[in-house]
Amino acid sequence: MTAAAEPLLQATALRKSYGRTPALDGADLTVRAGEVVAVMGPSGSGKSTLLHCLAGIVQADSGRVCYRGRDLTAMSDAERSALRRTDFGFVFQFGQLVPELTCLENVAMPARLAGTRRRAAEAQAAEWLARLEVGEIAGKRPGEVSGGQGQRVAVARALVGSPRVVFADEPTGALDSLNGERVMRLLTDAAHDTGAAVVLVTHEPRVAAYSDREIVVRDGKSRDLEQVS
Amino acid sequence: MSIGHTLLGLLESGPRHGYDLKRAFDERFGHDRPLAYGQVYSTMARLLKNGLVEVDGIEPGGGPERKRYAITDAGITDVDAWLRQPEKPEPYLQTTLYTKVVLALLTGRPAADLLDTQRAEHLRLMRELTRRKKSGDLADQLICDHALFHLEADLRWLELTAARLDQLAKAVTS
Ligand SMILES: Nc1ncnc2c1ncn2[C@@H]1O[C@H](COP(=O)(O)OP(=O)(O)OP(=O)(O)O)[C@@H](O)[C@H]1O
Ligand SMILES: [Mg+2]
Numbered sequence: 001m002t003a004a005a006e007p008l009l010q011a012t013a014l015r016k017s018y019g020r021t022p023a024l025d026g027a028d029l030t031v032r033a034g035e036v037v038a039v040m041g042p043s044g045s046g047k048s049t050l051l052h053c054l055a056g057i058v059q060a061d062s063g064r065v066c067y068r069g070r071d072l073t074a075m076s077d078a079e080r081s082a083l084r085r086t087d088f089g090f091v092f093q094f095g096q097l098v099p100e101l102t103c104l105e106n107v108a109m110p111a112r113l114a115g116t117r118r119r120a121a122e123a124q125a126a127e128w129l130a131r132l133e134v135g136e137i138a139g140k141r142p143g144e145v146s147g148g149q150g151q152r153v154a155v156a157r158a159l160v161g162s163p164r165v166v167f168a169d170e171p172t173g174a175l176d177s178l179n180g181e182r183v184m185r186l187l188t189d190a191a192h193d194t195g196a197a198v199v200l201v202t203h204e205p206r207v208a209a210y211s212d213r214e215i216v217v218r219d220g221k222s223r224d225l226e227q228v229s
Numbered sequence: 230m231s232i233g234h235t236l237l238g239l240l241e242s243g244p245r246h247g248y249d250l251k252r253a254f255d256e257r258f259g260h261d262r263p264l265a266y267g268q269v270y271s272t273m274a275r276l277l278k279n280g281l282v283e284v285d286g287i288e289p290g291g292g293p294e295r296k297r298y299a300i301t302d303a304g305i306t307d308v309d310a311w312l313r314q315p316e317k318p319e320p321y322l323q324t325t326l327y328t329k330v331v332l333a334l335l336t337g338r339p340a341a342d343l344l345d346t347q348r349a350e351h352l353r354l355m356r357e358l359t360r361r362k363k364s365g366d367l368a369d370q371l372i373c374d375h376a377l378f379h380l381e382a383d384l385r386w387l388e389l390t391a392a393r394l395d396q397l398a399k400a401v402t403s
Contacts, residue, residue, distance in 0.1 A: 042392055185363065205384040206377050209355035216345070218391075225349040 005064070008033045009165060014053050014063035015220075016046075023049040024060065025220030029199075031165065036188055036198040038211035039222075048169055048222040049200045054199060055088055055167045056080040068164075076088055077132060085114060089166040089196070090157030091187070093173040096154050097142040103129065104138040107157045128156035131185050148179030157189050162194055169201045177206070184210045232264065234311040237281060237304050238332035244285040244299040247273060255302075257401075258328050273298055281307050308336070312343055314325050315350035318380055326383075330390060334398045344391045350385050 009031040015198040016024040023046045031037055031054075039047050052058035056072045065072040067087070070110045072080060089110075090096065097106045107125035112118065116194060129135045137145050142153070151171060158166050171187065172180030191198045202208050216223045232254075239245070239253050247269050255263040273296075276282045281304035288295040300308075312333055316325055326347065333340040355377055363372040390397070 043337070140259065205352065205355060205381040206359075209359040209377065211356070214349075214352055216348075223345065225345060225352065 006033075007031065009054060009199075009226060010064075010066045011050070011054055012064050012066075014050065014060045014065070016049055016053060016058065016060045022220050024053065024063075026063075027217065027220060027222040028224075029054065029215055029222055031197050031199055033164070034192070034195050034197055035213070036191065036200060036211040038208035038214045039199065039201045039217060040203070040205075041209055041217035042216055043203075047216045047217050047222075049218060050222070051167050051169055051199060051201050055090070055165075057086060083120070085110065087164050089161065089163035091151070091154045091158045091166065091171040093167040093170040094147075094150070097150060097157070099142050100114045102139050102141055103134070103145065103153045106142065106153060110157060111160045124160055125130055125156070128160050129153065131190065134183075147174050148176075148183065151175060151179075151183045152186060155183060155190070159190050159194065159196065163196055166191055166196050166198045168198060170203070170206050171200070172202070172204065180204070180207060231311065232268065233281075234308055235328055235332065236269070236272055237276065237300055238308045238312075238336060240300040241305065241308065241336045242281060244297050246295075246297050250298070257331060258324070259298055262363070270380060276304070280304075308332070312338055315347045317352045318347075318351045318383065323383070323386060326390075327385070327387070330394075330397070331401050333392075334401050340394055340398070341391060342392075344387050348384060348387050348391075351380050351387070355380050355384075 007030045011027065011029045015022075016028045025046075027046065027050050029037070029039070029050060039050060041047055043117065050059060053060045056065070056075070057072065063073075067083070072083070075083070093094070097103070098109070101109070104122055104125050107128055108118070108121040111121035111124055116124070126135065126138060129138050132155055134149050134152045137149055137153070140194045142150055145153070151174075158168075166187070168187065172183050175183060184207055199225070200208070200211055208214055214225045216225060235254060236250055239250060247254065248266070250273075251264050251266060251269045272280065277284070277298070281301060282298045283301055284296050285299035286297040288297075292322060312329055329343055330340050333343050358373045358377050358380075362370050365373065
């Protein structure tokens with residue numbers, strides 16, 4: 001953990017409503033390089049919205065998101081999507097793998113989109129699949145593998161481009177305890193080895209225990225537990 | 230659970246006789262284990278000696294049951310410190326945590342902060358166990374997992390209680 005490091009990503013006073021429904025009501029979050037931050041809180045409290053705003057997927061109504069000194073909210077859509085491709089990785093609960101592609105092709109895709117040639121991209125992908133202990137399913141399609149294997153493929157895909165930040169929204173939500181633990185361990189170890197920070201949304205305290213610190217979101221407001229006691 | 234602190238907290242709303250204190254305690258916290266009179270009087274004697282309560286009045290007749298106790302400023306500070314201090318995380322804490330939350334609500338202290346402080350303490354231990362698990366052998370892992378599941382159950386209770394705090398506040402102060 002690098003407690004004293006400069007913030008890599010910093011959200012301040014984020015507000016976001018969907019129609020009349022307030023999703024964020026002045027949320028803050030700071031992520032430093034290489035740390036794992038867990039975002040917890042009740043269902044509907046705004047965790048996913050916060051993650052989406054941080055990642056530049058959703059634009060907040062007000063507030064700022066700074067990534068390495070640049071204001072994400074002031075960028076063009078094209079700049080933001082370029083940034084997501086080069087600097088961010090994503091793991092969701094499910095539905096993130098392209099069903100028509102093999103697991104290997106899925107993992108190779110971010111590299112392909114970034115302009116890496118097919119052979120090189122697939123070699124990298126194979127390496128990551130092996131590292132996540134699912135090398136043997138490279139040729140299968142997502143529909144032909146178990147939930148736990150699929151999540152490891154998703155983690156491999158999130159990490160293959162060496163992102164600085166991995167956003168994970170309930171990455172173990174559909175897995176049993178043992179597989180959830182395996183995925184968390186592989187995710188945090190790999191992030192640690194590559195120096196990537198992880199923003200981890202989870203309901204499960206045992207999953208949050210893989211983090212370096214926690215933020216609790218309630219009614220769209222964030223609370224840093226380190227500052228409570 | 231600390232009976233002394235609990236009795237002190239109950240005194241914050243006003244002076245009471247020993248038998249009255251026992252009744253208030255049993256009503257709120259003594260569901261499966263009512264206090265014995267002897268325990269109330271020995272506890273009050275200790276609190277008196279430590280200056281945390283004082284005798285506010287004595288009914289004629291003598292004997293400990295005639296004394297009416299009032300909390301002192303030192304007593305209030307003591308309750309405050311107890312409520313702020315998170316409990317050492319361990320399985321089966323629920324009665325102490327429940328008592329603290331109810332006392333905080335009864336005495337107008339920030340119960341949500343108490344829950345968050347406890348939550349942070351629990352997560353700290355869970356992180357430590359998770360780290361230990363990573364470097365340990367299978368036996369270590371199983372032992373740590375057992376503790377982790379119990380702590381997780383506590384934490385879920387803390388979460389649920391935080392979500393129902395307004396409701397609980399109404400119930401205890403009505
Ligand atoms: N695309 C959307 N359109 C309309 N309302 C939305 C949308 N996304 C979120 N909301 C609303 O915003 C609030 C916060 O939702 P969000 O998904 O951020 O919560 P969450 O904390 O991630 O919940 P969960 O734990 O159930 O995933 C909720 O009231 C939700 O209904
Ligand atoms: Mg969500």
